[in-house]
Amino acid sequence: MTDEATWDELETNERGPVPTVAVVGRPNVGKSTLVNRILGRRAAVVQDEPGVTRDRVAYDAEWAGRDFSLVDTGGWDPDAEGMAKAIAAQAELAIKTADVVVFVVDSRVGATDADEAAARILHRAKKRVILVANKVDSERMNSDVADLWSLGLGEPYPISALHGRGSGDLLDQIVWAFPEKPTGQLKERGPRRVALVGKPNVGKSSLLNRIAGEDRAVVDNVAGTTVDPVDSLVEIDGDDWVLVDTAGLRKRVKFASGTEYYASLRTEHAVEAAEVVVVLLDASQPVAEQDQRVLTQAVESGRALVLAFNKWDLVDEDRRYYLEKEIDRELAQVAWAPRVNVSALTGRAVAKLAPALREALGGWGQRISTGELNQWISTLQAATPHPVRANKAPKVLFATQADTEPPRFILFTNAKFDKQYLKFIQRRLREDFGFPGTPIELVVKPRESRKKDKHK
Missing domain, CATH: 3.40.50.300 (P-loop containing nucleotide triphosphate hydrolases)
Incomplete structure (x- = not known):
């Protein structure tokens, strides 16, 4: 280019x-x-x-x-x-x-x-x-x-x-x-739109009903009760929110079939139409491969993200110890997402969802001015330069935040960047500016070599 x-x-x-x-x-x-x-x-x-x-x-x-x-x-x-x-x-x-x-x-x-x-x-x-x-x-x-x-x-x-x-x-x-x-x-929008996602039988419909104070969604111990996304206008902590209860995600859309295919397709659309995704995990059970698939889909959607550990009423001291280990090991890729420990059954900490949602949406819409960003990245590169590659020191010449919701940064550079250095920039962006509850996209635009033109 x-x-x-x-x-x-x-x-x-x-x-x-x-x-x-x-x-x-x-x-x-x-x-x-x-x-x-x-x-x-x-x-x-x-x-x-x-x-x-x-x-x-x-x-x-x-x-x-x-x-x-x-x-x-x-x-x-x-x-x-x-x-x-x-x-x-x-x-x-x-x-x-x-x-x-x-x-x-x-x-x-x-x-x-x-x-x-x-x-x-x-x-x-x-x-x-x-x-x-x-x-x-x-x-x-x-x-x-x-x-x-x-x-x-x-x-x-x-x-x-x-x-x-x-x-x-x-x-x-x-x-x-x-x-x-x-x-x-x-x-100047109305209530923010929230998608509740998670593997089957993790308690999405129960949480929706607890927040609403009435039975808005069918609840059954049999996994897969919810097939179509269901919209509900609810109040949490004094604000109105539109909550979408979705079918439990077992597989990616392309691997599903029959009724499950259409349920997965409509759940995917519900996530795309949402502004923030609440991924429910069963705190009483080990983090499973299904949970990882759900999290990957939520992150790839580019929406704000909140982790809600449900069924906290079933968590004892031993389980709490092992859960923290699992979170550090299995969920390191979404360590930036706000966490809330809730119980849809008892109502424990359900009110804390709203502050977590606001925090995630704040990070999702956060913007850094071009001047501040370039001053920051110059200081960062001076302190920790990119490793030399092929007798050349890759460097950011100019940076700008091109978009929000989610934040997207374009780095104009003099050469290609190592993935590890990009991860380092991303980590430091979070450390210095926050961006809680949102994925961050870094796009590198290397300047094309003009050597070929000189030999013409």
């Missing part, structure tokens, strides 16, 4: 805010199907029943060379109560923080009272609104769209999110509606 290309990449990573597009509408009109169509992959969970999406979920999207943030929302009913009211509140927050609102209506049903109420709210919001008539699967169904002019939101765009009909024209319209200066207000 040329120096010019690396600087172009750096400029891209440090670009300003991108436009935010919120997809809203009442339950079961096909919002998540449309999101998947725009993304070109099955990212949002789709199911033939209302209320599957319960929170705002943001995805990175691109069309015609324009990047934007696409926000899928829960079904919006202005008269909702209980959990449905919280879902509606998230949809309204998405509207407030969006640059463009895509309002989806079921063309086969027409404009309902809920759609008309939503249209009035959209009028008051004074946002750029694109009205989408979904489920127009053929040309002869276009006539069903005309009645939607009554909503007063302009021309309805007939599409079939399921089959892709009209989606390209819709995307052209979305991009055309982007403002010159995006608000970039997606960071």
Whole structure:
């Protein structure tokens, strides 16, 4: 890679805010199907029943060379109560923080009272609104769209999110509606999203029920009771959180089969949609290979991480001694993750989860200024230089933090770096700056040799 290309990449990573597009509408009109169509992959969970999406979920999207943030929302009913009211509140927050609102209506049903109420709210919001008539699967169904002019939101765009009909024209319209200066207000988010993962029967559903104070998830001693991820809005230590109880992970997706394959796939999606992952381990049992697989998947996802040792009520003094030895030996690769010892059965230390989650999310979003980072790395290299290789001393010429969530650093160097020295830099970054609860990515960009050019 040329120096010019690396600087172009750096400029891209440090670009300003991108436009935010919120997809809203009442339950079961096909919002998540449309999101998947725009993304070109099955990212949002789709199911033939209302209320599957319960929170705002943001995805990175691109069309015609324009990047934007696409926000899928829960079904919006202005008269909702209980959990449905919280879902509606998230949809309204998405509207407030969006640059463009895509309002989806079921063309086969027409404009309902809920759609008309939503249209009035959209009028008051004074946002750029694109009205989408979904489920127009053929040309002869276009006539069903005309009645939607009554909503007063302009021309309805007939599409079939399921089959892709009209989606390209819709995307052209979305991009055309982007403002010159995006608000970039997606960071004004609602409850943080937490995925509970772990091997089967480790107590994920029991912990969720303990936190919620009621039975939100099915609990059984038989492993594998939870198949699909279940979203729950709960309060811990005064803050609202969206907790996702997931199926127990036995194998990686590519090695699973049948029902287990789909459960693993949806669990993987739940982790990808989360901001922080709580990996539950059974404190009463030795750390197993299954636990290691779960931890590897959590770290590779790039999400913030918290370790929760469950069933602490079964841990005696002897087990505590051996557990500490196991943690030092088996979990050294995630020593940076906050640890909480809990008991879903008794409720022990469950309230301590919230501080651990906040700590991990703080590290996940932490940023070091370019000036401070380069001063730090110059001092580090002066005190402990890279070993000489082939009569050359590899050195960092310039460093920058290109991204957060998780932190990603780019090191522009005069030569390739040994993996051990990179581990040393990573360890010192944690020692001097913290970064608790988050993986750190180091990308080395060696400067290309110009010797070949001189001989030409």
